[in-house]
Amino acid sequence: ATLPRDIVSAIQTLKREMNAVILAHYYQDPDIQDIADYIGDSLGLSRQAADTNAEVIVFAGVHFMAETAKILNPNKLVLLPDLAAGCSLADSCPPAAFAQFKAEHPDHWVVSYINCSAEIKAMSDIICTSSNAVKIVNQIPIDQPIIFAPDRNLGRYVMEQTGREMRLWQGSCIVHETFSEKQIVRLQMEHPDAEVIAHPECEPSVLRHANYIGSTTALLKYALQSQSSTFIVVTEPGIIHQMQKDAPHKRFIPAPAMNQCACNECPHMRLNTLEKLYWAMKTRSPEITLPVAIQTAALRPIQRMLAMS
Ligand code: 13P
Ligand code: SF4
Numbered sequence: 197a198t199l200p201r202d203i204v205s206a207i208q209t210l211k212r213e214m215n216a217v218i219l220a221h222y223y224q225d226p227d228i229q230d231i232a233d234y235i236g237d238s239l240g241l242s243r244q245a246a247d248t249n250a251e252v253i254v255f256a257g258v259h260f261m262a263e264t265a266k267i268l269n270p271n272k273l274v275l276l277p278d279l280a281a282g283c284s285l286a287d288s289c290p291p292a293a294f295a296q297f298k299a300e301h302p303d304h305w306v307v308s309y310i311n312c313s314a315e316i317k318a319m320s321d322i323i324c325t326s327s328n329a330v331k332i333v334n335q336i337p338i339d340q341p342i343i344f345a346p347d348r349n350l351g352r353y354v355m356e357q358t359g360r361e362m363r364l365w366q367g368s369c370i371v372h373e374t375f376s377e378k379q380i381v382r383l384q385m386e387h388p389d390a391e392v393i394a395h396p397e398c399e400p401s402v403l404r405h406a407n408y409i410g411s412t413t414a415l416l417k418y419a420l421q422s423q424s425s426t427f428i429v430v431t432e433p434g435i436i437h438q439m440q441k442d443a444p445h446k447r448f449i450p451a452p453a454m455n456q457c458a459c460n461e462c463p464h465m466r467l468n469t470l471e472k473l474y475w476a477m478k479t480r481s482p483e484i485t486l487p488v489a490i491q492t493a494a495l496r497p498i499q500r501m502l503a504m505s
Contacts, residue, residue, distance in 0.1 A: 203474050207231055210477040217250035218473075219265070221257040222412040223434035223465040228256045228473060235438065237413040238310045239325040239505065245269060246502060254477060258283045258464050259484075263314045266484040267494045274484040277472035281464045283311055285397070288367030289346035291315035297343070301363055304343045305336060308497070311369070312346050314486055318493035321500075326350060326396050327411035328505035330357045335504055349373075353396040353403065371462045372397035375430050376454035380405045383428045383449060390449065393418060394430035402430060419443060432462045 200206035208231075211218065219241050220232035229235050234244045238261060245253060245265035252273045255262035260283055262276040289312050298306060298319060308320040309329065317323060324332040333354050336342060342360065344351040346367030355362055375398055384392065384405065393415045394406035403409055408418045412435050419427050419439050426447045429436055433450035440448060453460045476482065486494075 197478075199471060199474065203470055204231055207470070207474050207477060210474070211254075214252045214477065214480075215250055216252035216254050216477065217244075217248050218254045218256060219244055221261065221434075221465065222416070222438060223432040223462050224256045224468060225434070225466065225470070226437040227470050228468060229434075229437055231470070231473075232256060237325065237327055237411040239327045239411070240413055241265075242268070242310070242325070242498065243502065252477075252480075254473065255484075256468050256473060257281070258286075258462075260286045260311055260313060262484045263486065264310060264317075264498060266486055267314060267317070267491050267498060270491055273480060275476045275480065276482060276484055277469070277476045278467040279482045281467040283464055284370040285309075285311045285347055285367055286313050286316075289313070289316055289365055291319070294345065294365065295319060297345075297365065301341070301343055304341045304363060306343045306345065307333060307336070307362075308345050309347050309350055310501075314490050314494045316345065317497055318490045320345075320494075320497045322504070323497045323501040324505075325411065325501075327414055328501065329354045329396075332501065332504055333358045333360055333362070336360075347397055349399055349403075350396045352400060353409065369397045371432055371460065373399060374453040374458045374460060375399075375402050375451050377401040377405065379452055379454060380428065380430065383451065387426055387428065387449065389424065390426040390428050390447075391422060391424045392428045392430060395432075398430055406430065415439075416442070419446065419448070432465065433460055434462075434465065 218232045258281045266274040306320040310325045342362040344362040345365035351364040391407040393408045430451040436448045
């Protein structure tokens with residue numbers, strides 16, 4: 197089989213024929229973002245997946261995001277262009293080890309960041325994303341002990357913002373841990389008028405220098421409404437595509453990785469390509485499938501999040 201010459205219009209034709217919707221995260225390649233029906237952060241994408249009337253969901257993101265869409269739509273076909281598009285943060289929380297951790301703290305509520313496997317979601321009381329974590333934790337009764345998993349950096353940030361103690365699972369994201377205080381301070385000296393905008397998955401030494409901290413959608417909104425004209429963007433640089441489209445006269449400087457051996461692009465997100473997306477639609481595979489028991493158990497904490505955020 198050969199690729200069509202005009203891959204963009206071929207994808208659009210398939211989309212109509214299949215009654216499909218293409219959902220893309222901000223960390224996807226620009227050409228994928230440009231063809232998507234909806235681009236968003238993890239919360240926005242979950243909402244879109246919960247509300248869509250389409251028969252097929254093509255998820256341009258990573259595995260846990262497509263899994264969440266499948267949990268919300270057990271009877272729909274959910275396609276992920278490359279099944280190997282995982283997440284280092286989700287991988288840092290293996291289900292067996294987490295089950296033991298949970299058993300050691302039996303009276304705790306489990307608040308899990310959406311960047312985790314369906315197995316972890318199935319063991320959770322409520323899910324959160326980077327845009328609603330503080331809001332969700334603030335709604336939990338004050339005397340209720342909490343386990344927060346898997347991201348220790350977001351967990352620490354939520355503890356600071358809410359004044360709540362939480363037991364943190366010690367997971368992290370390889371992309372956000374590649375940013376360093378030294379590089380941010382160097383960029384600030386080069387661009388003294390720039391505002392630093394950062395994702396809460398970054399380490400505290402980096403977040404300390406941020407003028408604004410938020411999810412990808414929150415960073416985009418902040419950059420658009422701020423009076424500043426230059427921003428140092430401390431998250432995966434895929435987000436800069438929309439920032440630059442929405443504010444062409446502003447300058448967005450991607451924070452570099454801490455050394456030349458590392459990269460600030462998410463190697464998992466970037467496994468998806470427009471070509472793979474086309475083949476996924478054409479062949480209706482690879483599709484996300486889940487054991488029914490996990491799917492059912494994971495639905496409740498996701499629905500709770502959607503109701504509480
Ligand atoms: P948000 O989509 O909530 O901004 O999270 C970013 C991220 O790391 C997704 O993997
Ligand atoms: Fe996972 Fe980090 Fe990539 Fe997001 S950026 S998908 S948290 S590895």
